[in-house]
Amino acid sequence: MIQGKIEGISDDGLGTLEKDGRLIYVPFAYPGDMVVVKGTKRRFGRRIATDFELIGESPLRQGARCPHFGTCGGCLWQGLKYREGLRLKAEIFERTTGISAPVKGSPKVWGFRNVSNFIVTSEGIGLKEYGNPLGVVDLRECPVFSKKTPEYLRALRNFLKETGLRPWNLRRKTGDVHYLQVREGKFTGEVMVNLIAHVKPSGEMLEAFKNYFSLADSLYWSLKRDERDDPRGEAGLAAGEPYIRERVGNVTYLIHPNSFFQTNSHALTLLLRAVEDFTDGERVLDLYSGVGTFGVWLAKRGFKVEGVELNPFAVEMANKNALINGVNAVFKIGRAEETAIGDYDTVIVDPPRKGLREVAELLVKSGVERVIYVSCNPRAFKFDYERHLKNAYRVENAVLIDMFPHTPHVEAVVELVRKE
Numbered sequence: 001m002i003q004g005k006i007e008g009i010s011d012d013g014l015g016t017l018e019k020d021g022r023l024i025y026v027p028f029a030y031p032g033d034m035v036v037v038k039g040t041k042r043r044f045g046r047r048i049a050t051d052f053e054l055i056g057e058s059p060l061r062q063g064a065r066c067p068h069f070g071t072c073g074g075c076l077w078q079g080l081k082y083r084e085g086l087r088l089k090a091e092i093f094e095r096t097t098g099i100s101a102p103v104k105g106s107p108k109v110w111g112f113r114n115v116s117n118f119i120v121t122s123e124g125i126g127l128k129e130y131g132n133p134l135g136v137v138d139l140r141e142c143p144v145f146s147k148k149t150p151e152y153l154r155a156l157r158n159f160l161k162e163t164g165l166r167p168w169n170l171r172r173k174t175g176d177v178h179y180l181q182v183r184e185g186k187f188t189g190e191v192m193v194n195l196i197a198h199v200k201p202s203g204e205m206l207e208a209f210k211n212y213f214s215l216a217d218s219l220y221w222s223l224k225r226d227e228r229d230d231p232r233g234e235a236g237l238a239a240g241e242p243y244i245r246e247r248v249g250n251v252t253y254l255i256h257p258n259s260f261f262q263t264n265s266h267a268l269t270l271l272l273r274a275v276e277d278f279t280d281g282e283r284v285l286d287l288y289s290g291v292g293t294f295g296v297w298l299a300k301r302g303f304k305v306e307g308v309e310l311n312p313f314a315v316e317m318a319n320k321n322a323l324i325n326g327v328n329a330v331f332k333i334g335r336a337e338e339t340a341i342g343d344y345d346t347v348i349v350d351p352p353r354k355g356l357r358e359v360a361e362l363l364v365k366s367g368v369e370r371v372i373y374v375s376c377n378p379r380a381f382k383f384d385y386e387r388h389l390k391n392a393y394r395v396e397n398a399v400l401i402d403m404f405p406h407t408p409h410v411e412a413v414v415e416l417v418r419k420e
Contacts, residue, residue: 013408032058281345355380
């Protein structure tokens with residue numbers, strides 16, 4: 001057993017305890033906590049506590065609202081006072097990138113998530129356990145997602161009981177139903193329910209599905225043809241509307257089961273305004289444009305926007321979003337690294353977690369005056385900036401937006417201006 005005080009926090013949000021010159025990483029622990037570590041495991045070169053007891057509470061700590069806190073992998077920082085969490089996020093970002101930036105908190109810290117993917121397994125229905133890929137927390141509620149979570153889960157359990165459909169077995173990789181995805185339009189009240197299953201539905205199954213989830217405005221049955229543990233399948237409309245809508249400021253976005261949309265509708269306004277504040281000129285290129293989240297917002301404010309996105313379905317959705325909002329924005333299918341960056345005033349990049357890589361060099365050679373880099377991965381940003389972008393651009397401004405309360409993650413918006 002190892003007893004000691006949590007002195008720091010790791011980049012991925014674990015409390016750190018030093019013993020004999022070596023660090024032990026403790027989940028759900030915060031600076032100032034006193035802990036007794038009874039067991040550890042080695043993972044990626046680190047010793048991570050798997051069995052520990054809290055014997056003295058940090059002044060940074062608060063009571064968690066969720067009864068599943070400490071087991072569920074969804075909210076590592078729910079036991080941390082919110083303002084202290086914001087401070088630590090800014091510290092981690094500066095430690096990683098060398099950039100000091102203000103952090104804006106989410107307008108709501110409960111019921112803010114607009115989507116939840118409940119895994120449906122023989123071990124339980126809910127979310128994955130922290131640190132255990134085969135462990136599932138059998139959820140009763142989820143206060144960061146929705147007050148209706150118990151209702152959704154009750155409907156699902158009754159539906160499975162009536163139809164006899166089997167939950168997925170994570171070890172054997174067998175079963176019928178793998179995920180239930182629920183999306184809510186936080187500002188429209190619209191609900192989409194999407195069942196991800198390994199079987200095609202019979203007529204009776206579809207009728208039962210419609211009856212149990214009559215609360216949904218849009219109902220999908222997605223056929224999953226692989227064994228990968230993710231909430232993806234071939235979406236088939238079972239009932240209701242093909243899309244639900246979310247309203248952010250004066251912009252309406254259509255949402256489909258296969259759409260990526262920022263998970264925090266309430267903080268999304270802050271993120272969009274930050275991008276808008278850093279955007280300059282008239283012509284804007286939105287690389288990795290997705291469903292047009294940034295591009296449509298900017299076009300609504302008078303910018304002339306062109307977007308490039310590799311996913312054809314996302315491009316289709318982006319153009320639909322431009323159409324329903326009546327804005328001057330055109331989105332095209334293309335690879336970011338093959339895009340001819342012409343006479344644009346501002347380029348917005350919101351790359352995947354791995355970062356820009358070769359696209360960064362493309363931007364350096366382009367001559368574009370201003371690049372706005374949006375990222376939830378500060379290490380990827382640092383790599384892109386230090387390796388490529390720094391040769392031509394300086395950091396003019398940066399702001400952090402807390403899209404992910406109760407977690408160590410934060411969204412960064414960095415304004416890069418070409419050096420003279």
